[in-house]
Amino acid sequence: MTQLNLISIVTMWSKINELSRQSLSQMQIALKLGISRDTVRRYQRMTEKEFESLVSSEFLRRKRKLEAFEGFIKQLLQDCPSLSAAQVHDRLKEHYPDLPEVSERTVYNTVCLVREREELPKVPECGRQMFKVPDCEYGEKAQVDFGEKILRTSKGGQVKVYFMVMALQRSRYKFVYLQNTPFTSKTTVYAHHLAFRYFGGMPRKVIYDQDRKMLVSENFGDYVMTGEFAKYVSAAGFEPVFCMPYDPASKGQSEAVVKYVKNNFLAGRTYVNMDSLNEEAIGWLSRTANAKANSTTRLIPAEEFKKEQPRLAHYAEAMDEPEMEAREYSVRKDNTLLYHSNFYSLPLGTYAGQGTKVMVVRNVDNNELEIYDPKDFSLITRHRVSPFRGQFINKDGHAGSRNRDILESERILRTFFNEWADDSLLSRFLKELHDNRPRYYRKSVTVMASLMTDYDKAAAHRLLEMFAEAKVYNANVMREMAARQADRMEAQPERRPVVADAAVRGADFTPEQRPISEYDDIINGEEEK
Numbered sequence: 001m002t003q004l005n006l007i008s009i010v011t012m013w014s015k016i017n018e019l020s021r022q023s024l025s026q027m028q029i030a031l032k033l034g035i036s037r038d039t040v041r042r043y044q045r046m047t048e049k050e051f052e053s054l055v056s057s058e059f060l061r062r063k064r065k066l067e068a069f070e071g072f073i074k075q076l077l078q079d080c081p082s083l084s085a086a087q088v089h090d091r092l093k094e095h096y097p098d099l100p101e102v103s104e105r106t107v108y109n110t111v112c113l114v115r116e117r118e119e120l121p122k123v124p125e126c127g128r129q130m131f132k133v134p135d136c137e138y139g140e141k142a143q144v145d146f147g148e149k150i151l152r153t154s155k156g157g158q159v160k161v162y163f164m165v166m167a168l169q170r171s172r173y174k175f176v177y178l179q180n181t182p183f184t185s186k187t188t189v190y191a192h193h194l195a196f197r198y199f200g201g202m203p204r205k206v207i208y209d210q211d212r213k214m215l216v217s218e219n220f221g222d223y224v225m226t227g228e229f230a231k232y233v234s235a236a237g238f239e240p241v242f243c244m245p246y247d248p249a250s251k252g253q254s255e256a257v258v259k260y261v262k263n264n265f266l267a268g269r270t271y272v273n274m275d276s277l278n279e280e281a282i283g284w285l286s287r288t289a290n291a292k293a294n295s296t297t298r299l300i301p302a303e304e305f306k307k308e309q310p311r312l313a314h315y316a317e318a319m320d321e322p323e324m325e326a327r328e329y330s331v332r333k334d335n336t337l338l339y340h341s342n343f344y345s346l347p348l349g350t351y352a353g354q355g356t357k358v359m360v361v362r363n364v365d366n367n368e369l370e371i372y373d374p375k376d377f378s379l380i381t382r383h384r385v386s387p388f389r390g391q392f393i394n395k396d397g398h399a400g401s402r403n404r405d406i407l408e409s410e411r412i413l414r415t416f417f418n419e420w421a422d423d424s425l426l427s428r429f430l431k432e433l434h435d436n437r438p439r440y441y442r443k444s445v446t447v448m449a450s451l452m453t454d455y456d457k458a459a460a461h462r463l464l465e466m467f468a469e470a471k472v473y474n475a476n477v478m479r480e481m482a483a484r485q486a487d488r489m490e491a492q493p494e495r496r497p498v499v500a501d502a503a504v505r506g507a508d509f510t511p512e513q514r515p516i517s518e519y520d521d522i523i524n525g526e527e528e529k
């Protein structure tokens with residue numbers, strides 16, 4: 001009996017009982033459900049216990065698809081009780097290439113059946129053993145971590161903000177600094193400076209993840225830090241401590257503060273600009289983060305900080321806010337820039353071969369990308385940042401900038417011929433050339449500019465007339481015609497004009513005319529000879 005039949009039996013049982021309670025006769029129930037009267041009578045005589053026994057016997061009589069593999073599943077669960085149904089399914093496919101096609105739900109039901117029948121409950125693997133670390137001394141340690149969150153702007157857009165938190169480990173006194181660009185070594189150092197100024201001193205040790213902003217290599221305990229961060233640590237005088245990789249539990253306080261900032265301070269907040277957001281953060285620290293009792297110690301961080309602050313080391317470093325840092329991006333060969341899964345156009349000619357770079361600054365307040373030339377940091381272009389992905393953002397003038405060399409070639413031709421009017425021969429021919437060969441117009445005009453300027457103006461104008469009359473729009477044909485014309489001019493001897501004497505010029509005379517027969521005699525006589 002299939003699962004569908006079992007469901008039908010249960011449904012029929014419940015409907016017959018429901019209609020019987022409504023005092024309908026057996027015949028009425030049979031007509032209403034479209035079954036025989038004998039079927040109604042058989043179900044009505046069946047007690048609930050008898051019906052359950054019927055369903056159970058029918059279910060057990062069904063042959064399960066994975067029944068032949070239940071012994072293997074039992075052995076797997078005995079060896080490793082923590083295996084999931086998905087893992088069991090993979091082992092079945094690994095050991096039995098002829099395993100029938102079954103759904104994940106079938107495997108799950110079979111695993112549950114085996115666990116229940118063989119009393120093999122799922123036991124989680126024994127994880128890492130933890131123990132509580134005693135509280136450190138006041139002023140001994142602080143923890144640092146980073147986070148990010150997308151906020152809604154006052155104009156209806158979205159912006160991602162990045163933040164660094166620092167928490168004093170003993171008092172749980174917190175500090176947060178936010179910015180609209182990813183943290184670098186310079187901005188990380190500046191955030192430390194602000195945190196120590198906020199605390200009025202610094203702890204002797206600061207605990208970090210192994211972050212590339214601060215650490216180049218762990219080097220078996222002899223840390224190789226980034227140049228900017230190493231210089232700051234040496235000047236300030238605290239000791240950095242870097243956790244083992246993938247071990248967030250070793251600095252759980254700062255991890256919790258990151259979640260606190262995201263889910264309390266930044267939740268539902270509207271972004272206006274970074275200055276106001278950092279001012280709001282300081283207010284939040286004072287009234288909430290450092291004013292409410294800690295959930296673990298049940299102590300108020302601000303009150304505990306009064307004990308810890310005198311024990312912090314002296315901090316006397318002076319520092320200005322770093323300028324907005326530009327990040328280096330590669331220019332693609334189609335003169336575009338790939339930024340956050342979008343392609344932004346650049347002026348033609350920006351790409352100068354493999355390895356071409358530009359510097360990009362994200363101005364979040366204006367929602368713009370500012371793109372600079374790395375050689376002299378001159379502004380190349382600006383783009384509005386798209387909130388979508390996979391878009392091509394083109395700026396007016398970038399596609400048209402491919403006309404630069406066209407315009408230069410046209411200028412050379414017009415200057416050479418001194419023809420600037422729209423109805424001039426040059427203008428008419430250039431228009432015809434563009435209409436007939438738009439794809440090759442740039443190359444053709446460049447060839448013309450190079451070709452024509454090799455001749456004097458009169459000869460070049462005759463060539464232009466020939467091109468226009470013959471409707472020649474192919475640059476190679478132009479070269480061939482120009483070469484033939486040059487060869488013809490070199491082969492012809494130089495002709496001097498015959499100028500009559502001034503006295504003869506005004507005389508009245510008629511040239512002598514000879515009969516045609518004389519020419520015939522001359523020709524015939526020459527042939528006879």
